[in-house]
Amino acid sequence: MVDGTLRNRGGSSIEPGIVEEFAAGLAGQVIQPFDTGYEAARRIWNAAIDRHPGLIVRCLGAADVIHAVKFARANDLLVSVRGGGHNVAGRALCDDGMVIDLSAMRGVFVDSKTRTVQVQGGATLGDLDRETHLHGLAVPTGVVSKTGVAGLTLGGGVGWLVRKYGLSCDNVIAFEVVTAAGDRLTASAEENPDLFWGLRGGGGNFGVVTSFRFQAHPVSMVLGGPLVHPRERAGEVLRYYRDFMTTAPEELTAYTALVTGPDGLPATVMFACWCGDPAEGERVLAPLRAFGPPLLDAIQPLPFPAMQQLLIPGFPDGSFNFWKASFVPALTDDVIDLVVERANRMQSPLSAVVIEFYGGAPGRVGPTASAFAQRHAEYNIGIIAQWTDPSGGAPHIAWARAMYDALESYSSGHHLLNFQSEAGNEVVKASFGDNYARLTEVKRKYDPQNFFSLNQNIPAAAA
Numbered sequence: 001m002v003d004g005t006l007r008n009r010g011g012s013s014i015e016p017g018i019v020e021e022f023a024a025g026l027a028g029q030v031i032q033p034f035d036t037g038y039e040a041a042r043r044i045w046n047a048a049i050d051r052h053p054g055l056i057v058r059c060l061g062a063a064d065v066i067h068a069v070k071f072a073r074a075n076d077l078l079v080s081v082r083g084g085g086h087n088v089a090g091r092a093l094c095d096d097g098m099v100i101d102l103s104a105m106r107g108v109f110v111d112s113k114t115r116t117v118q119v120q121g122g123a124t125l126g127d128l129d130r131e132t133h134l135h136g137l138a139v140p141t142g143v144v145s146k147t148g149v150a151g152l153t154l155g156g157g158v159g160w161l162v163r164k165y166g167l168s169c170d171n172v173i174a175f176e177v178v179t180a181a182g183d184r185l186t187a188s189a190e191e192n193p194d195l196f197w198g199l200r201g202g203g204g205n206f207g208v209v210t211s212f213r214f215q216a217h218p219v220s221m222v223l224g225g226p227l228v229h230p231r232e233r234a235g236e237v238l239r240y241y242r243d244f245m246t247t248a249p250e251e252l253t254a255y256t257a258l259v260t261g262p263d264g265l266p267a268t269v270m271f272a273c274w275c276g277d278p279a280e281g282e283r284v285l286a287p288l289r290a291f292g293p294p295l296l297d298a299i300q301p302l303p304f305p306a307m308q309q310l311l312i313p314g315f316p317d318g319s320f321n322f323w324k325a326s327f328v329p330a331l332t333d334d335v336i337d338l339v340v341e342r343a344n345r346m347q348s349p350l351s352a353v354v355i356e357f358y359g360g361a362p363g364r365v366g367p368t369a370s371a372f373a374q375r376h377a378e379y380n381i382g383i384i385a386q387w388t389d390p391s392g393g394a395p396h397i398a399w400a401r402a403m404y405d406a407l408e409s410y411s412s413g414h415h416l417l418n419f420q421s422e423a424g425n426e427v428v429k430a431s432f433g434d435n436y437a438r439l440t441e442v443k444r445k446y447d448p449q450n451f452f453s454l455n456q457n458i459p460a461a462a463a
Ligand SMILES: Cc1cc2nc3c(=O)[nH]c(=O)nc-3n(C[C@H](O)[C@H](O)[C@H](O)COP(=O)(O)OP(=O)(O)OC[C@H]3O[C@@H](n4cnc5c(N)ncnc54)[C@H](O)[C@@H]3O)c2cc1C
Pocket: 045, 080, 081, 082, 083, 084, 085, 086, 087, 088, 090, 091, 092, 093, 102, 121, 122, 141, 142, 143, 144, 147, 148, 149, 150, 151, 152, 153, 154, 155, 156, 157, 158, 159, 203, 204, 205, 207, 208, 209, 210, 315, 418, 419, 454, 455, 456
């Protein structure tokens, strides 16, 4: 029975006195099922996730994380790690075990001379953008500023700067990590390079990252926003988008989405973000803006943090979510026809299908240079089922699964693991490609007993 009682992995409950002793050694806070605040603390962005941890440990620094890891090991607790709480599969939470919650560790410290940024493990993209923007800088992350830096970066990280400056994980210079043994390590090209390799795309398998050091780039104002077309023209829009992006400069990242507009009508939206010279951006974007013409052209100069907030209304807190995604190497006419036909069957005005082109900087990093292997799978098709009725998930989940299955014959066989509500071992293995065997070796070295198990899990190689 799941009732939030703190139990070890064998099912025996932990004595309250032991928890009290642990709490006394913590700078942060413990939150238990009987505490005010427990209900809020066990909620994450995806309302479809309803887990009851036995103990939420809200850490204030690396020392608290070490204390929590040692306590969990000593008492054989199931552990999950919470960064920004946006993993759609709900991996931030567990039932009956311990949540190592970094949501109070959101510090961001910019060194403008070296254009580097130290970011704590519970920061959101918005926390990061707010501080870097003061210096005319930005770090490549994702497109919704409420998402956590940690989970996003550890799984790769794609966003509005991806074509010019690469994946989030490609921009990490160093990680500060607490391992399963409770040791604090630095992982960089010089120190523990095997761990550094694994953390750049290998997810939360190897430890708790208490802080990241990123390379930032000179991005302050961008030219960005949506171009809205009617849904009936989705096939034409997608073909135009595909052909346009083939020769578009890397300063431009653009996605296309099949959504329902605020007026309740199905629409096709191209979202563009140009991060280079503004006059050049106006010139490059002119044909994209003229095509159709669109029903609405809201592309305009924007501070980068504002660009990062544009999509927030599309992902309201408290909505119920189930996501799938597939990489396709080519956006052929057949794929486009399938995408449009399946998108037209979506069951909720909050649902969406997103087509994202990543060609550019990610492909200049070798597929084995870091754990993130999918360097040449250029289109990601995200299937986002989102609804508001707590008991009404079945048709939305069925729609997403059916579309994913229909796309499989066009897929490269790789999947963006951070976009998956469900991903079996075979999907995880295939998505890491040739890097999988090496990842199992890194797992054996840093977490041989799979202490960090609630993630895109990689087994330790046999001794
Ligand atoms: C609305 C929305 C928009 C998104 N947009 C994008 C996007 O544009 N680009 C993109 O690449 N992805 C995007 N994603 C996917 C996102 O990258 C993943 O959901 C990611 O897991 C979120 O990270 P988090 O820290 O918020 O998650 P959490 O749920 O807090 O954590 C997820 C998992 O990450 C690991 N983890 C978290 N923090 C740490 C830590 N400090 N140390 C070690 N492990 C940790 C753990 O395994 C944990 O279970 C989006 C997701 C949502 C919900």
